[in-house]
Amino acid sequence: MRNAHEQFTTGELALFIGATVNSFGSRGIHISHLETRAEKSGQGWDLLADCDATKEQLIAAATDLVQNLDSLTGIALYRKDEVADVPWFPRHIADLDNCSHCITKYDPTTDSRHPVGFL
Template identity: 30%
Template sequence: QEKHVNLVHIESRKSKRRNSEFEIFVDCDSNREQLNEIFQLLNSHVSVVSVNPTEHFNVQEDDMENVPWFPKKIADLDKCANRVLMYGSDLDADHP
C-alpha cells in the first residue's frame, strides 16, 4: 500500500520442489519503477524472486478509448449506482 502497487490477484501453494517452501504468485498493476522497488524489497525477505513480465500485453492509451469502462474497486461502483440503463430497441420495456 505504501508503494502504491495495486494487487490484482494473489495465490500461494506449497512448493513442488521443496516441502518446506511456498510458491506465491502475485499479479499486480503498477509502473516499472514501483515494481523495481518491490523486487528489491522482496529480495531482502525471500530466497527467490522470479518475474514473468507481460510487456506484450500493454495497451497504448490511444487504444483504450474504445474499451468500455469497468469498475475495478468497490468505490468505483458509486460512479454508476445512480445511472439509468436504457434497454435498447430490441427489448421490451418490461424485460427483466
C-alpha cells in the first residue's frame, strides 16, 4: 500500500463525492482525507483524496469513475515521496514556543567535551 493523492475535476460536486467514496470503497481503498475546492476557472470543483492504495486499485477506481461520470474532466495522481520529508522548522515567531526544549546557544566553556585550553 502506498500513500497517494488523487485529484479530480468535475462539475457536479455532491454526486461526484458519493461516486468517489463508493468507487474507492468497492476497490478496498482507504481514504484518510477528502478535500474539495472551487476550480481555478470557477466552472467546476476539484476533489483531492488522500488515500492508501496500490497502483492497480487506484487505476481501477479511476476507470470506474471515468465510465460512470460524464462530468469528470480531469484526473491527476500524486505519490507521496517518503524520503523527501522535510523536518519541521519554525516559520512564525509563535512557533518558537514549541522549541523551548531546544538548546539554541552554544557556550564552549560549559561543554565538557571541549578542550579548555583552546578558547
